[in-house]
Amino acid sequence: xxxxxxxxxxxxxxxxxxxxxxxxxxxxxxxxxxxxxxxxxxxxxxxxxxxxxxxxxxxxxxxxxxxxxxxxxxxxxxxxxxxxxxxxxxxxxxxxxxxxxxxxxxxxxxxxxxxxxxxxxxxxxxxxxxxxxxxxxxxxxxxxxxxxxxxxxxxxxxxxxxxxxxxxxxxxxxxxxxxxxxxxxxxxxxxxxxxxxxxxxxxxxxxxxxxxxxxxxxxxxxxxxxxxxxxxxxxxxxxxxxxxxxxxxxxxxxxxxxxxxxxxxxxxxxxxxxxxxxxxxxxxx
Amino acid sequence: xxxxxxxxxxxxxxxxxxxxxxxxxxxxxxxxxxxxxxxxxxxxxxxxxxxxxxxxxxxxxxxxxxxxxxxxxxxxxxxxxxxxxxxxxxxxxxxxxxxxxxxxxxxxxxxxxxxxxxxxxxxxxxxxxxxxxxxxxxxxxxxxxxxxxxxxxxxxxxxxxxxxxxxxxxxxxxxxxxxxxxxxxxxxxxxxxxxxxxxxxxxxxxxxxxxxxxxxxxxxxxxxxxxxxxxxxxxxxxxxxxxxxxxxxxxxxxxxxxx
Numbered sequence: 001x002x003x004x005x006x007x008x009x010x011x012x013x014x015x016x017x018x019x020x021x022x023x024x025x026x027x028x029x030x031x032x033x034x035x036x037x038x039x040x041x042x043x044x045x046x047x048x049x050x051x052x053x054x055x056x057x058x059x060x061x062x063x064x065x066x067x068x069x070x071x072x073x074x075x076x077x078x079x080x081x082x083x084x085x086x087x088x089x090x091x092x093x094x095x096x097x098x099x100x101x102x103x104x105x106x107x108x109x110x111x112x113x114x115x116x117x118x119x120x121x122x123x124x125x126x127x128x129x130x131x132x133x134x135x136x137x138x139x140x141x142x143x144x145x146x147x148x149x150x151x152x153x154x155x156x157x158x159x160x161x162x163x164x165x166x167x168x169x170x171x172x173x174x175x176x177x178x179x180x181x182x183x184x185x186x187x188x189x190x191x192x193x194x195x196x197x198x199x200x201x202x203x204x205x206x207x208x209x210x211x212x213x214x215x216x217x218x219x220x221x222x223x224x225x226x227x228x229x230x231x232x233x234x235x236x237x238x239x240x241x242x243x244x245x246x247x248x249x250x251x252x253x254x255x256x257x258x259x260x261x262x263x264x265x266x267x268x269x270x271x272x273x274x275x276x277x278x279x280x281x282x283x284x285x
Numbered sequence: 286x287x288x289x290x291x292x293x294x295x296x297x298x299x300x301x302x303x304x305x306x307x308x309x310x311x312x313x314x315x316x317x318x319x320x321x322x323x324x325x326x327x328x329x330x331x332x333x334x335x336x337x338x339x340x341x342x343x344x345x346x347x348x349x350x351x352x353x354x355x356x357x358x359x360x361x362x363x364x365x366x367x368x369x370x371x372x373x374x375x376x377x378x379x380x381x382x383x384x385x386x387x388x389x390x391x392x393x394x395x396x397x398x399x400x401x402x403x404x405x406x407x408x409x410x411x412x413x414x415x416x417x418x419x420x421x422x423x424x425x426x427x428x429x430x431x432x433x434x435x436x437x438x439x440x441x442x443x444x445x446x447x448x449x450x451x452x453x454x455x456x457x458x459x460x461x462x463x464x465x466x467x468x469x470x471x472x473x474x475x476x477x478x479x480x481x482x483x484x485x486x487x488x489x490x491x492x493x494x495x496x497x498x499x500x501x502x503x504x505x506x507x508x509x510x511x512x513x514x515x516x517x518x519x520x521x522x523x524x525x526x527x528x529x530x531x532x533x534x535x536x537x538x539x540x541x542x543x544x
Contacts (some may be wrong), residue, residue: 004452005373009381012366019419020388027399031293086290093291098535102293103301108481108499111524113302113514114506126303127360129320158300219392222483226503238392240484247398247490260395264420273391 031258036251048258058259062240064149068224068238069217072153077209079157080164085198087165088172098169105162109222116155117142117227142227145235152227152236159223160216164209171205172198211274218267239263300366306464307330308518315513319452323385331518341519344501348480350525351413351497355420355479357470363423364468367430372442388424401488410489418496420479426471433467434460473534478526498523 021080031048035041052058087097104112119126128138141151179197188196221240228236231245243263247256296488306317306322308331314324335341370382371374400419402412411416445455461468486497493501505519 005369005375006371006377008373008452009366009375009378012362013381015362015418016384016388016419016424019403019422020391020424021394023400023403024391025397026403027396027462030399030402061361083293086286086293089286089290091290092288095535097294099532100297101530102531103296104532106477106481106527107500107524109483110499110502111520114502115300116519117519118307118513119300119303124320126299126320127482130319135320158297178287198536215392216309219394230503243394243398244488247401249430253398254404256398258529260398264391267392270389284500 018092027257027260030254031261033254035254035257041254046061048255049262051255052259052262055241057193057237058239061237061239064141064224065218065220065239067149068156068236071149072156073210073213075153075157075212076161077164077206079161080209081202081206082163082167083165084172086193088169088173101165102162104159105166107159110157110226112155112159113226116151116158120151120217142229142233145233148228148233148236150236152224154228156220156223160213161253164213167200167205167209169207171202207274209280211270214269216268269278301471304521308514308521310514312512312514316511317363331514332522335517335519337432340493340501341498341505341522344496344498345523345526346499347495347501351416351486352422352480352496353419354498355412356476357420359426359469359475360424362421363471364430364461364464365425365456366427367434368526370427371434373429373452377522385424385427388422397488399485400485406490410493411490411495416486416495419485419489420482423475426475429471430464430467432462434485437463438532477527500533511527 004046030041032043032045033041034044034047072215083097083101087094087101109277120128122128122138122140125141127141131138134172142148154272175198183193185196219240220238221244224236224238225241225244231237232239238264239259243259246259248253309329310324311328311330314321314326314519317324322369325445370378398417399523404415404419440447441463442455442459445459450458480497481499482497483499486500487503490500492495493504496504502520502523
């Protein structure tokens with residue numbers, strides 16, 4: 001009986017070690033070598049780490065990633081919250097709101113990018129056509145670095161707001177109806193109910209959604225890489241994209257592994273801070 | 286409020302509606318200026334050409350195969366592990382738990398370079414194995430299921446054990462049926478994540494016959510040339526199955542998230 005428990009865990013553990021622990025070890029090992037496409041690798045000590053801190057592309061990629069995170073996170077969280085507040089009302093067309101707000105989140109990234117590339121087209125693109133009809137000028141959505149980042153953020157908001165929406169919707173349904181009924185009897189307006197009941201009771205959800213969104217944004221690759229024409233706009237390159245390019249187009253496995261580790265350290269610190277904050281709040285209650 | 290909700294819903298659905306509208310147009314009308322929602326000769330031709338071409342269907346087939354394989358394997362190994370960790374004590378248990386928590390923090394993105402090197406070393410590059418096996422490692426799912434099993438009263442199990450059922454029997458015929466809602470949530474989450482996953486399948490295979498739909502679709506823009514109706518028809522064909530599933534399972538999904 002003592003040992004039988006291990007056999008339940010064994011199948012998962014084998015896969016876990018093979019495809020998570022081992023690659024982590026391989027990456028750590030490779031990060032101190034000059035491993036390239038030939039597979040031949042010589043020990044170079046901390047040289048890759050030294051190089052990456054002086055590599056301007058590392059810093060610019062981190063900067064783009066930070067800009068993306070800081071601009072997209074508040075919008076996504078806010079839009080998700082507004083969507084949930086709108087869709088939580090007992091109206092017959094509620095299913096339509098759920099579908100409209102959540103459907104984009106279920107689309108694969110390449111579908112999202114194809115659709116938005118089409119919307120952003122000059123001339124016959126729907127958005128520029130609308131701007132022209134309103135008497136405003138056309139916008140080169142993917143033509144400059146700044147506009148490309150804006151377009152990527154807009155597309156990301158459309159694609160992923162549904163995630164926060166669903167978490168907020170679930171949280172809203174947990175709030176007892178009696179709270180609203182009682183406060184209405186006391187003469188509270190809907191706006192007061194929102195400020196004094198709903199939003200405070202959602203505080204845990206706010207924190208969860210914001211942290212998950214920040215972590216997801218820092219790892220951004222797919223839509224940035226694809227909307228910029230598979231890396232065609234270096235001015236929006238994200239840090240994960242630089243890892244990908246270092247490893248798979250410049251074949252510098254050692255260097256890419258070193259950047260991966262530094263990036264992992266960054267993510268881990270944020271996650272740990274979140275855990276500490278949550279734990280601290282939990283113990284106070 | 287109702288008006289605001291309706292306007293937002295219309296804005297959110299507009300890109301999809303426009304994609305569908307384009308896919309229904311004849312190719313010659315797709316790039317006409319000024320833009321028009323309704324043109325003569327709207328038809329399902331573009332969808333017909335996508336079907337006739339066959340490639341998109343093959344990618345969808347790969348996505349389905351990989352998605353189902355990853356989901357079945359994940360549910361099987363994570364529920365076994367969660368049960369073992371919740372109900373038995375064995376040497377190394379706390380080490381496994383610590384490894385799990387550490388693993389939850391590892392972003393898959395930092396693994397792609399060394400993982401690819403490993404897959405090449407194992408001779409698995411450009412195989413279905415490369416697509417399936419690394420995606421089964423979801424430590425968070427073990428954690429979710431373990432917490433569920435922790436909440437099941439032990440008395441239920443003790444009664445079964447007294448009746449002579451072994452651990453495996455208890456797991457299979459008592460715990461799994463009890464855990465059905467949690468398992469469904471894990472299965473849905475795993476399938477959707479795998480179906481939509483881009484980065485790993487993008488680096489793991491280069492053979493067009495093995496590509497999953499999200500990866501394959503990135504190559505059609507160039508191979509179809511400027512046939513916009515056909516490209517968008519392909520995109521919608523691959524994007525809509527999950528949306529249809531969501532419509533069917535809306536209620537369960539929201540309940541699952543609450544749990």
